[in-house]
Amino acid sequence: xxxxxxSMRRMRGIVAVEFALVAIPMIILLFGIAEFGYAFxxxxxxxxxxxxGARLLSAYDPxxxxxxxxxxxxxxxxxxxxxxxxxxxxxxxxKSMVVVCDQVSNTGCTGQFKxxxxxxxxxxxxxxxxxxxxxxxxxxxxxxxxxxxIFGDISCVMRQVL
Numbered sequence: 001x002x003x004x005x006x007s008m009r010r011m012r013g014i015v016a017v018e019f020a021l022v023a024i025p026m027i028i029l030l031f032g033i034a035e036f037g038y039a040f041x042x043x044x045x046x047x048x049x050x051x052x053g054a055r056l057l058s059a060y061d062p063x064x065x066x067x068x069x070x071x072x073x074x075x076x077x078x079x080x081x082x083x084x085x086x087x088x089x090x091x092x093x094x095k096s097m098v099v100v101c102d103q104v105s106n107t108g109c110t111g112q113f114k115x116x117x118x119x120x121x122x123x124x125x126x127x128x129x130x131x132x133x134x135x136x137x138x139x140x141x142x143x144x145x146x147x148x149x150i151f152g153d154i155s156c157v158m159r160q161v162l
């Protein structure tokens with residue numbers, strides 16, 4: 001009987017050690033899944049907001065400097081509203097990261113997004129590109145040292161209706 005009691009105590013100790021050995025990798029895996037999910041959420045939110053900004057600008061003539069809403073499009077990308085009210089959709093997103101490329105503005109743009117001709121005899125097709133460049137991923141747990149991970153350029157190109 002005494003032998004059986006000691007054996008049960010040893011088994012409880014072994015189970016605790018086994019649980020500790022299994023729990024550590026499981027917790028690390030759980031934190032990794034949470035970080036990946038949050039990074040995916042941030043990326044997807046920026047993609048959708050960039051698309052909304054490009055959609056807004058696609059309905060305007062870029063040569064009409066009095067009514068062309070570049071500032072409103074930038075606010076739409078950052079805050080989800082055209083009047084820059086509320087908090088940013090994702091932490092750390094700033095107006096300087098939002099770049100608009102069109103027929104008139106090409107500062108900070110790569111490639112050519114203006115006057116693309118499908119046929120030399122046809123009219124020109126004006127495109128607008130809205131992109132977010134240099135967005136740093138903000139970790140939620142701080143458990144993993146990702147070393148200042150920066151997303152690549154997130155952009156959307158749409159045809160402008162003139």
